[in-house]
Amino acid sequence: MHRTQDKVCIVTGAALGIGRACAERLGEEGAKLALFDVLDTEGEALAAELNALGIPARYWHVDVASETNVKTAIDEAAAHFGGLHALVNNAGISGSTKLTHEISEEEWDRVQAVNVKGVLFCAKHAIPHLKAAGGGSIVNLSSIYGLVGAPDVPAYHASKGAVRLMTKTDAMTYAPDRIRVNSVHPGYIWTPMVEHHLLASGATDLDAARRDVGLLHPLGHMGDVDDIAWGVVYLVSDESKFVTGAELTIDGGYTAR
DSSP: OOTTTTOEEEEETOSSHHHHHHHHHHHHTTOEEEEEESOHHHHHHHHHHHHHTTOOEEEEEOOTTOHHHHHHHHHHHHHHHTOOOEEEEOOOOOOOOOOTTTOOHHHHHHHHIIIIIHHHHHHHHHHHHHHHTTOEEEEEEOOGGGTSOOSSOHHHHHHHHHHHHHHHHHHHHHGGGTEEEEEEEEOOBOSHHHHHHHHHTTOSOHHHHHHHHHTTSTTSSOBOHHHHHHHHHHHHSGGGTTOOSOEEEESTTGGGO
8 A cells, every 4th residue: 555655656648548547556555646638627537536535636737749838747746746756658649540651741740749759758857856856767658569560550559669769768878867767568458549449440349349359368358457557556666676678568468479
């Protein structure tokens, strides 16, 4: 119950899915939470629910693709909670399902803006606060598709590969400041984003599609959001004090082939 006690944590994309689960589990373990998202109704509701449980939390409307928006919110969050100890870069979009010969520049750039520049901007403006705290943890949500390829969503795959290597560069750069930087690589997790992706790919029976995608994993099923959230708790906590530049793959064996 105290694995992240008194750590101030920013979670981006906190309103739904993996981000929400990360916020809930970090909060249960003692963290104070700055919730960033563009889904105001859901984000405010989550903050209210956490506060009702005695977990300090506040919501900020943040478009991670806007550096000005990101810097303002991070500075406000650090001032509000009295510091910053961890950043969970979870915000992301799957974007267009068009293949390389079909996708437009605008569609490609939107995915990179959220999934890559969003990670850059949040890390860039969190690092001074983490240095001031004497160190901390950055957890970047990548994907199995930052490790292996697949014949679909090329913009998404490119973005998650970028996040993987950005993580390693920052891990080496900021190790002297005692800032650990690690990436998490989920397999297929049942979230609103995955549901949307299946529908966009032409699925008409979501239950059947969920079962079929689950069978791509040696364990025979898709994961749930807490499977990822507990990995994030580990990387934020001091249990992982000797872990940096690592890839935590939580994928039901998908990439073990």
